[in-house]
Amino acid sequence: MSSPATTLRRLTGGSAPATTPDGTQTLRPDRKKPTRWYNLGGLLVFVVMAFPVYWMLVSAFRPGREIRSYDQTLWPSSFTLEGFQSAINSNFFWTSVRTSLIVTTVTVVAAMLLALLTAFAIGRFRFYGRKPLLIVLVLVQLLPPLAMLIPLYLQLNRMGGLNQYWALIVVYTVSALPFAVWMLRGFIINIPRELEESAMVDGCTRMGAFWRVVFPLIGPGIAATSVFSLVNTWNEYLLAYVVMQDNERWTLPVWLMSMTTQRGTNFGSLMAASVLIALPVVIFFMIVQRKMASGLTSGAVKG
Amino acid sequence: MNRKLMAAIGAVTLLGVTACGSDSGGGGSAVAAEDRDETLTVWLMGEADSTWPELVTEVNDKFAETYPGVTVNVQYQQWGDKTTKLDAALGGSEFPDVVELGNTETMTYILNGVLAEIDPEQYDNSDTWIGGLVDTCSFEGAMYCVPYYAGSRVAVYNADMFEAATGSAEFPQTEDELLEAMTALDEEFGEGQAYSPMYLAGRNWHAAMSYVVGHGGQIAEFDEDSGEWSGTLSTPEAQAGIQHYIDLVKEWNRGDQTKDEEDHALAMAQERAALIYGNGWEAGVVVHGAEGNPDLEGTIQVAGMPGPNGEPLPSFIGGSDLAIVEKSDVQDLAAEWIAMFTSEESMEVLVGKDTLPNNTKQLEPLKENPTTAPMANAVPDAWFTPIAPGWSAVEQQSVLPNMLLEVLRGTPVEEATATADAAIDDLINNEA
Amino acid sequence: MSVPTLDRPPAAGGEPQEPDGPDGPAAPAAGTPGQGRGHRGGMLPYLLVLPGLLAIAAVYFYPLYRTLVMSFQDYRRRHLWTGDTPDWVGFEQFTNVLTDAHFWAVATRTVVFMVVCVTLTVGGGLLIALIMQRMSLVVRLMVTAALVTAWAMPIVVATSVFRWLTDSEYGIVNILLSKLPGVDFRGHNWFMETWQGFAVVAAVVVWGAVPFVAVTLYAALTQVPKELEEAAHLDGAGGRQVFRHVVFPVIKPVFVLVTTLSVIWDFNVFLQIFLMRGNNVEPQYELLGIYSYNLAFQSQSFSQGTAVALITVLLLAGVAVYYLRQMMKRGEVE
Structure with missing residues (x-):
């Protein structure tokens, strides 16, 4: 249920900084102006x-x-540090940290595994239904998440998923999937097929060649893709707000917003809490920039 | 009251309920108290956490003595989205067993058969429960929730500021005197900062409707012939009250006029307001709250608020009820927990926090105490929201706050009240 | 998605290409060497795709199907609570919505808001990308750092921060404005006048979206062959002409892409308004998403809410089709 919009935004642009991040581009000498x-x-x-x-x-x-x-x-x-102290000491902070960590970690790992399999199939094989699948992957990202909130809630409820980590994990994993597949596919098709073929000549199976040859080469791609799913999972609000009714199962964004609906917003601790939530995301974003850049320069990922 | 409609609905829902064969008690009677091992989920509002957390702990400890194996899971909710979450939860398998409902919210849930019937005998002082609260829990002669606490609105003021500006720490008795004091306060403190002699929030519809009632108007009216409720905010009396309120907001609130009353105690704690109109216990919040200002110890007083036409301002009687969810498997445990939480002893704790108890027996002595007298005295003249099937929808859709904002934004009061009446007519007769 | 395309100039030799699809037109001229380099692979691809596909079906298609069903029923709180099957009402929800003047007001407002946000985002992003090309390394590093940080801000955090910036009592915006001679913004409420409130909302939205556009367009601009630009300058073309005839044609596909994406995102703006108005949005601030939510959760008519959501999906479908066609044209989906 992470907003497709944000995911898409991060994803599409995601690899763009690769070319640009910090002056890898030479200054144009003709700009003497x-x-x-x-x-x-x-x-x-x-x-x-x-x-x-x-x-x-x-x-x-x-x-x-x-x-x-x-x-x-x-x-x-x-x-x-009183803002930070009051934020950290406020109710349900640590339980929210725990929930966010568990949900995010499992989601990212699961999404990457599933996405790799699908991306490999799409990037390396031509099979019946491939094109419709690609179109579906684009289209589902355009659905407003809101349109599915109530039915999703009902479905999770029927399966006993309210207040359960797995409910968020399943939905987040799947909503991360279309972008992850799309992006990983971009990396996979850019790895010369010959590398795999030679590995297969050396006696690897198809999947063996994939794991030994392709997988290491798309490391940067996986890193980048996983950060985007991570960021979206970490930031998601609406579904978590509806599904995690138990205060002890709040995620960090729900906890953050609970600070503003309470009597009299204390902006000092609200800003401190905001810093705490944004910090990991910003750090990961910075890291992935580097990885993308190094991936690019090493030639593992190219056009 | 639309008796026919309500009777019909009641019959349907009650039949539905009995047909579904909820054996309240969940077979608990067969098992000894110490062998019970269920979980009891309780939804309380945030006030319990911020203002009387020790009561919750105490009651839970006491409950654990009788039921050592039962886990009590108390969840604190926020007013802003509680009903939305509750609606969702009631459709699911993870719903609370005990839920605190604002006394204006109960009727929809009662009519929809969500709440279990309670036996007043089981609870302390149920024979003297405050009438206004009992009304919000009753339907067709049966009770569906337990009154928890009452709240009347009073003037909370900074006596030092009044003394400095008017020469007297006494609170004015009439509105004319009050307005004179406002002018004096403005002259004394208003220079150069966002200082509000009287901090009335533009969205505070409870306060605005007090002025409507003070001018002889009301929110909605039940027509015996048609059997329907309809909005009456377009009447000249109601319009006069709304205009009166908005004028006060515009004249004396120098802060954000479109806020609700959520943080008015904060404004007072920061000495940016000399007077707010709120719950009596907010005087304590100003000084001792998490964001309170301990320097104001002893200067924050409460008094009856003067209203239009030389009369006291009729207060809204707010408050909360505790209800048991019909679907709960542990209704007997829920009832027992509520009984402990609303016991005479527990009410003493609330009284100690300047909150009105749920019964007149404990309310009477408060009239003698100068700090609680204004609140206790406001109870008899208090007004209440229409006990109509769709009232909670009117609240949930913020019809009244939106109307007040419209008037604040410059829409003529005639137009805004007409819109609000139409919205009320649309919603107030629908039970779900 | 966009970027592999960016980095695929014809000069790159077109070495890595996708396998040819069995259906649909072949990729455009960019060069599809090696015929038949895709493998059919027997059952393997299906096995690989299956888990992902099942997951997507469960979490996307089933709810979507339920949404569709609900919009032809009259699903209310009672049904949620009791599990009773709601009545079928045919197209009643849709006719109710489409004949409601408020719906059209909201729809118009949504479109206007979207157009303003997209214009500011894309225009601002392009401008930033253009000047980024010409600034010194240090400044560009600073700008990049600021862009990436803004980009990384979670929406809940960004919204909280903007709420604080524009807080009527202690917001720095009011404090700074009041410092101007003759201006008194103390206690000024930015949400009193609807257009000012939307300006604040647009500020959060644009602030959060500009980095993506700027960075992507900047990457695209680096693809413009330097020689072409220089040649044009030598031929005496002015800066504006060079941009129009040399630079823009190269970045046009990316430009169209970011614009399309911005349209979709800004059409779906929900959280920023929802949180700015304290989870309780008044009718003046309703956009289609909020309207749908309010119908479902405040008016307790889930069917009306889903009907509005479906109408929104249909409105967006036009944009989505356009977006897909753009991608196909460039051979991303083949």
Whole structure:
């Protein structure tokens, strides 16, 4: 039930930074024209894009009393960890961490296994129904998740899945699948078939060749793809909100939003909590960027 | 009351219920108390967690003495989405056995046969339960929930600020005096900051409807002939009340006027408001709440709120009920837990938190105590939301807050009330 | 999805290609060497696909089928609670919805909101991509870092942050605006006027979506052959002309793709509004997704909710078909 929109957004663009991330592109020598104005524009973009994140950090470390005043300085004047303390000590934080960790880990592993099998079939074989399958993989991503919320809820309920980790895991795994298949397929078809063929000549079976030859080569692809499923699973709100009614089974996003619906939002600890939830995601995003770049330069993944 | 309709629905649902053969008690009687090993799931609202958590622990410990093998699983819910979650849960296999319902929410669930009948005899002081709460639990002569606590709305004010501005820490008796005090407060403290002499939230429909009642209006009316409820907010009285309220919001609230009353105690704790209109126990929240301001110890007082025409402002009688879900397999355990949670001793704990108990026996002494008297005294004149089949839908769809926002946004009150009446007419007679 | 295409200029020699599908047109001219390089593989591919396919059927198709069924019934809370079969009402839910003026107001609002967000996202993204090409390395690194961080923000977090930024009492936006001479935004409520509220919502949506567009378009821009651009400059073409006649044609497929995707996402905006309005959205802020949710969960008419959801799916289907055709044209689905 992770929103197809976000998944798609992350996925499609996901490999794009590969070409771009940090100056792998040479500066164009012909641009002698004042780059100053472009730099200025760049700084403006930087400020606009970074300010909300900056303000989140500053507010997270700011004492409660200063947060509630009209004299908040743009620069951090005093630091405190009280926002983080109250976030961590608030009810159900640790149980939510546990739920999110369990659900995310299992989902990512399961989704990658399933997706690899399917992607391998699609990328390496031509079989009847292949094209419709590809189209289905695209189309299901366009369904508004909301349209399926109630029936999914009823189905899970009938199967005794309410408040159960596996309910979220199953739905998240499957919703990660179309993108993962699509993306992995892109990596698989870019690995020269000859490599496998020579392995098969050396006595490997079809699947043996896949595991020994293709699998290591698409490592970066798997890393990237898994981060996108990870991010989506980690962030999903709506299904978790409906299925996990037991406070002790909340996921982190549900826990985060419960802080705002309670009496009087404490923005200091809300921002601290936001930092805690966003941090792993941002770190993974940064890591995957590198992997993608190295994958690209090593030539394992190319056009 | 639409008796025919309700009777018909009641008959259908009750038949359905009995036909389904729920043997309440779940065979529990055959097993000794110490051998019971079921799980009892209780949904309470967040107040229990934030304001009287020790009562929950105490009751659970006591319950465990009788039923050592039973696991009590208390879940805290939020008002904003409780009914949505409850609706979903009731369709599933993971539903609560005991659920706290706001007293305006009970009727839909009773009419749909969701709640089990209770036996008042089983509970302390049931002969003196507050009438307004009993009404919300009764249908066709039977009771379907247990009154938990009552809440009337009072003026919560900062006495020091009033003294500094008006020279008297006494709270004004009439609205005219109140408005004079507001002007004085504004002059004294209003300079240069977002200071609200009176912090009334634009979406606070309980407060707004108090003004409607004060002007002689009401939200909806039951017509004996047609057997139907219909919205009456378009009457001149109701419109006058709504306009009166919005004028007060616009004039004296210098914060976010479109908020609900959720964080008005916070505004007071931060000394940005001299007066709020809320539950009596919010005086305690201002000082001792998680976000409270201990420096205000002793300065936050409660008083009766003056209303239109020189009369006191009629208070909404809010409160909560505890109900047993009909589908529950452990109805007897649920009843026993509720009995402990609403016992006379438990009510003493609530009283200690400036909350009104569920019975008049314990309410009477509060009228003598200066801090609780304004709340206790507001109970007799209190008004209540229409006890109509579809009232909870009117609430769930935020018809009244949306109407107030419209007026705040500049829509003429005639237009906004007409829209609201149409929405109410649409919903109020439907039971599900 | 988009990117392998990006990185597949004709010059690359077209070495790795997909196997030829047994059905449908062959991939376009990009060069499909090696005929018959795909393997049929007997039952193996079916075995490989089976688990994934079953999972997708269970989690996507069954609920979709139930959605369809429910929209022809009158499914209410009572049925959810009792398990009774609801009545069949034929097209009544659809006619009710389609004859409701509020529905059309919401639909119009959704389209307008979508158009504004897509324009800002794609326009902003393109602009950022263009200036990224021309800025110095340090600045570009800063911009990339900011973009990726914004991109990575979970929606729940981004929404909380924007709620805090625009908080009427202590939001920094009001504080900064009030510093301007003659402006008093203290206590200003951004959600009082609907258009201002939507501006805040659009800000979260665009802020979260621009990085994807900018980064993808930037990658596409690096594919523009330098020699072509230089030649055009030598021929005396101005910057704008070079962009129109040299640069844009190269990035056009990617541009169309990100635009199509933005259309779909911005049409489905739900969570940002839902959370901004405290899980309780008033009618003025309803878009189709919210409207469907409110019908189902506030009005307790699940069938009406699913009917609106299905109408949304149908509206989007047009966009989806267009998107598929674009992909097929470029030979991604063959």
